[in-house]
Amino acid sequence: MANIIFSTNQKHPVGKRRCTFCTNQIDHIDYKDLKTLRLFIDGFKRIKARYYSGVCLRHQKALSNAIKLSREMALVPFVTMYRK
């Protein structure tokens, strides 16, 4: 899981996009793996839609759980800006 192969899938049509977790054979998505999670987080720190990232439903669910856990532990922000 060290160096995952990631493509934005943007060049391919919707039907031909491939899930990055399936191609890298990742079963357990770790909430501490911020380098991977960051690829699926928006500029506004929202979870990217499956339509854009090409992640399959099974992995998207696991991914969203992982991102939510890391948000809870303050590893990833909920929102872009917060006022002190």
Added chain:
Amino acid sequence: MTKATALENKAQSNVGLYELMIILNPELRESEVTKKLGEFEEMIAKSGGKVTSKDYWGKRALAYRIKRKDDGLYMVYNAEMPASFLKEIKEALRIDKEVVRSLVIRLPEGHVYTKFDLTYVKEEPRKKDFFVKKSSGSMANTSVKHSGPSVMAKPEKSEDKGKEANAVDLDKKLDAMLGGNDLKL
């Protein structure tokens, strides 16, 4: 036989692999941190569990403020614990005043703890620099752009600049010249 094996299986299934993540108060001293973590380890050991891996991240910036704190001391344990003990340790973590936040999750069987690069997180303060750099870059670009169109008239401009640079000297010279002229006239 089958009943016995089933019971055994049940007993085995009660002990599971869990991950504890504890965020401690960043104002604690090192000795206090070791003491605090020692307490939790003792609790786990007393319950009949065992810690399989420890990972101390140290002080780390939080993504958002929690209990008026911007940093936290992160500690991650992987431990085999009986399921009945979970309630107890969760309560202990919740009550503790030095624990900013905690997490207990079940891990899949045969999970091996992996250390991840958390270096990118240090990049986050770069954002401020990034904007500064960007603005300075744009400034540089604008200056370049200004010089761009004036490439045709570059020698003139450079001469002007030279004149401006030596404006004081030139003024002095001119004054002297003019003065001289005036005197001559």
